[in-house]
Amino acid sequence: MPKTSFSPASSKTLRQSVLNQSILQSSLLLCVFLSLGATQAQQNVDDNSLTDTEYEVVIVTAQKRAQKLSDVPIALSSFSAANIEQTGITQLSELSDFIPNLSISRTTDFTSAITIRGVGANSRNIGFDSRVGVYLDGVYLGQSPALNQELLDLERVEVLRGPQGSLFGKNTVAGAINLISKTPSDTLEGKVSASLGNLNAQEFQGHINLPLTDSSAAKFSVSKLDRDGYIKNLTTGSDLNERDALAYRGQFRSLISPQLELNLSVDGLNTERLSFLGEALSDTLSSSIDLAAPNKNEVATTFDTFEKRDIAGGSLDLSYHFDNGYDLKSITAYRDTDIFYRNDSDYAAADLLSIEYNDQYQQWSQEFQLISPINDSPYEYVTGLYLYTQDANTQRDAINGAHSFLFGNTPGAVVNNSGKVKTDSVAAFFNGGYDLSSANTIGLGLRYTHESKDLNWLLNGSQSGIFRIGSTDGPMIDSRSDSYLSYSLHISHRINEDLTSYAKYSTGFKSGGFNLDYITDNDLAAGIDFDKETVDSAEVGLKGNFYGNTLVVNMAAFSSDFKNYQVNQFIDLGNGASSISIRNAAKAKTQGVELEVVYRPITNLEVQASMGLLDTEFDDFPGGLTGGGNAAGKELINAPKSNFSLGIQYITDLSMINADLSWRLDINHNSDFYTTVDNVKNATLTDGTIVDFGHVDSITLVNARVGLLGNNNGLEFYLWGRNLTDVRDPIDNRKDFFGTVTTNYAEPRTYGMEVTYSF
Numbered sequence: 001m002p003k004t005s006f007s008p009a010s011s012k013t014l015r016q017s018v019l020n021q022s023i024l025q026s027s028l029l030l031c032v033f034l035s036l037g038a039t040q041a042q043q044n045v046d047d048n049s050l051t052d053t054e055y056e057v058v059i060v061t062a063q064k065r066a067q068k069l070s071d072v073p074i075a076l077s078s079f080s081a082a083n084i085e086q087t088g089i090t091q092l093s094e095l096s097d098f099i100p101n102l103s104i105s106r107t108t109d110f111t112s113a114i115t116i117r118g119v120g121a122n123s124r125n126i127g128f129d130s131r132v133g134v135y136l137d138g139v140y141l142g143q144s145p146a147l148n149q150e151l152l153d154l155e156r157v158e159v160l161r162g163p164q165g166s167l168f169g170k171n172t173v174a175g176a177i178n179l180i181s182k183t184p185s186d187t188l189e190g191k192v193s194a195s196l197g198n199l200n201a202q203e204f205q206g207h208i209n210l211p212l213t214d215s216s217a218a219k220f221s222v223s224k225l226d227r228d229g230y231i232k233n234l235t236t237g238s239d240l241n242e243r244d245a246l247a248y249r250g251q252f253r254s255l256i257s258p259q260l261e262l263n264l265s266v267d268g269l270n271t272e273r274l275s276f277l278g279e280a281l282s283d284t285l286s287s288s289i290d291l292a293a294p295n296k297n298e299v300a301t302t303f304d305t306f307e308k309r310d311i312a313g314g315s316l317d318l319s320y321h322f323d324n325g326y327d328l329k330s331i332t333a334y335r336d337t338d339i340f341y342r343n344d345s346d347y348a349a350a351d352l353l354s355i356e357y358n359d360q361y362q363q364w365s366q367e368f369q370l371i372s373p374i375n376d377s378p379y380e381y382v383t384g385l386y387l388y389t390q391d392a393n394t395q396r397d398a399i400n401g402a403h404s405f406l407f408g409n410t411p412g413a414v415v416n417n418s419g420k421v422k423t424d425s426v427a428a429f430f431n432g433g434y435d436l437s438s439a440n441t442i443g444l445g446l447r448y449t450h451e452s453k454d455l456n457w458l459l460n461g462s463q464s465g466i467f468r469i470g471s472t473d474g475p476m477i478d479s480r481s482d483s484y485l486s487y488s489l490h491i492s493h494r495i496n497e498d499l500t501s502y503a504k505y506s507t508g509f510k511s512g513g514f515n516l517d518y519i520t521d522n523d524l525a526a527g528i529d530f531d532k533e534t535v536d537s538a539e540v541g542l543k544g545n546f547y548g549n550t551l552v553v554n555m556a557a558f559s560s561d562f563k564n565y566q567v568n569q570f571i572d573l574g575n576g577a578s579s580i581s582i583r584n585a586a587k588a589k590t591q592g593v594e595l596e597v598v599y600r601p602i603t604n605l606e607v608q609a610s611m612g613l614l615d616t617e618f619d620d621f622p623g624g625l626t627g628g629g630n631a632a633g634k635e636l637i638n639a640p641k642s643n644f645s646l647g648i649q650y651i652t653d654l655s656m657i658n659a660d661l662s663w664r665l666d667i668n669h670n671s672d673f674y675t676t677v678d679n680v681k682n683a684t685l686t687d688g689t690i691v692d693f694g695h696v697d698s699i700t701l702v703n704a705r706v707g708l709l710g711n712n713n714g715l716e717f718y719l720w721g722r723n724l725t726d727v728r729d730p731i732d733n734r735k736d737f738f739g740t741v742t743t744n745y746a747e748p749r750t751y752g753m754e755v756t757y758s759f
Contacts, residue, residue, distance in 0.1 A: 165508025197752020325373025381432025
């Protein structure tokens with residue numbers, strides 16, 4: 001029988017067919033679930049097995065005004081303060097376990113990468129932006145080092161999937177994440193908690209809300225987390241991948257007059273830890289298996305990976321309510337992010353090369369919003385102006401080690417990479433909806449953005465030897481600008497009082513920039529700038545709230561086309577040398593389905609489930625493969641084909657001790673994905689040994705949390721465990737500068753106890 005093969009085109013057709021079948025099956029499954037769930041919920045109502053109290057309607061501010069989640073035509077997940085407490089997560093990076101088609105890296109915070117619907121990136125250097133915008137109370141947090149925030153005293157986290165160009169402008173081609181803090185109130189209240197666990201984990205949190213006058217209040221929140229590492233450096237004796245974070249926030253709220261409200265906020269995050277980028281599977285030059293540290297949770301490097309982050313910011317939010325119902329809002333903000341990062345680039349006890357990076361970002365932003373009245377008018381809208389400026393500075397040294405003479409380099413010599421990028425952005429926006437009838441609404445979003453970047457950068461690779469790093473002829477002075485009109489169109493149809501459908505078409509862009517990395521003279525000669533990336537996305541969705549919100553269902557199907565897709569990858573130059581390339585792929589495509597369900601069949605039981613199905617590929621990427629071939633038909637990197645989560649929360653009434661017993665079980669599954677554009681699953685070392693590389697298999701993790709909650713005294717006691725089955729499978733892999741094959745494994749089982757007191 002002849003061997004069957006598939007061309008890129010036929011492979012694409014096959015995957016499209018499979019995806020279409022998945023969409024159809026998921027849609028049918030949803031319909032069946034809605035029917036069965038609605039029937040069961042109705043039976044529960046008829047049988048009086050539910051209380052008379054309806055569950056709260058979820059309110060979000062994704063469109064810059066308060067709306068019911070079911071009325072927002074966006075694939076949007078809202079993760080509430082109760083969800084954060086019930087699951088026990090403490091950092092933004094842990095949120096991806098519960099949100100469809102969301103992935104967040106868990107190695108160094110310096111290179112934090114957020115991927116939504118298969119699209120994401122880390123801002124490895126100051127000339128390259130991320131694809132997902134993260135916001136705190138409406139303020140953009142900036143580049144990768146600022147993204148992995150502690151989840152401190154939040155009201156909720158909103159995850160908007162898909163391009164949000166008309167709402168948030170640049171660099172939201174994949175989506176946006178909003179961290180929304182709890183504002184001060186007129187009630188004296190507070191909470192303190194202490195958690196202890198294995199790996200000497202200690203976490204302390206607290207907040208206090210202080211009414212100051214009849215019209216003003218202040219709130220102070222703080223969190224301190226320490227945990228030992230679990231990856232032994234056999235050379236230094238240290239334990240890597242520890243956690244050490246101090247987060248704080250101070251807020252002041254005042255109703256200056258019946259019309260004018262002021263909210264002032266100051267926040268900060270300080271971390272200093274022995275970090276971790278990966279365990280070496282091969283020796284430095286990929287010649288053979290790494291024998292110095294052959295076991296899991298071991299490395300043997302000259303010194304420890306280290307990173308230090310200092311992040312601070314403040315915002316002033318003024319809202320004025322006019323007598324005619326309009327609201328005018330002003331948000332003025334400043335943020336400062338400093339990151340120092342050090343790593344042993346050869347992953348060996350031999351001292352060949354180390355890097356020390358020191359980056360700083362300072363940014364100012366000003367936003368004005370005019371919000372239409374909430375009344376019986378058939379239309380509502382938000383319009384405004386956004387101004388943003390950022391000064392990004394970098395000082396990066398690649399230092400030849402004591403043994404670099406083996407490569408003909410001078411020990412102690414430094415390859416210097418330093419400079420500044422100044423970004424100025426201005427945008428005008430409009431987002432509104434019009435009720436055609438009681439059942440149908442149309443909407444339009446527009447945002448015109450003009451952004452400029454000014455560069456002053458110096459690269460001196462004269463001491464790089466065989467690594468062939470290039471040199472600029474003095475400081476390189478350059479500038480570039482991008483202008484773009486993002487828009488969105490949607491129509492919503494209320495099928496009945498419980499179920500709403502919508503269809504949406506939206507666009508967005510990610511600004512162009514400069515490749516300010518360790519690159520060759522050939523790269524310099526070819527030009528270091530790259531063009532803006534654009535996206536066109538179509539989406540349809542269903543949102544249902546049934547029987548007092550005892551059953552809540554949100555579903556979306558989407559397809560997004562990217563042009564000039566920006567790809568950041570290592571290029572193997574041979575002989576242990578690499579170059580870091582940033583260039584525009586011609587076209588890329590992502591499509592898939594997302595489903596979220598909350599079901600409360602009886603008063604004390606809540607089931608939360610989510611599913612994301614994803615299909616991604618490069619439609620055209622000339623020169624994208626190792627060796628220069630076209631990467632058309634290859635899957636995008638770090639894009640799991642599916643992810644699932646199931647959370648079950650049950651509360652048992654212990655009336656004899658005037659308390660409740662809370663039980664929580666979470667199961668999270670991520671399917672396999674590729675980590676290189678080549679879509680390979682292994683690498684062959686020089687000696688012929690084959691190692692796993694370029695592909696990560698599926699992984700399933702189980703977490704649990706049990707709590708005893710006093711009904712009157714404010715005391716709560718919890719036992720918790722994460723990764724209870726102690727799965728130690730890989731979660732990513734990569735090649736570093738010398739071609740060293742490295743991998744990261746899931747964190748080991750952790751467990752502990754927590755006590756909280758509220759007043």
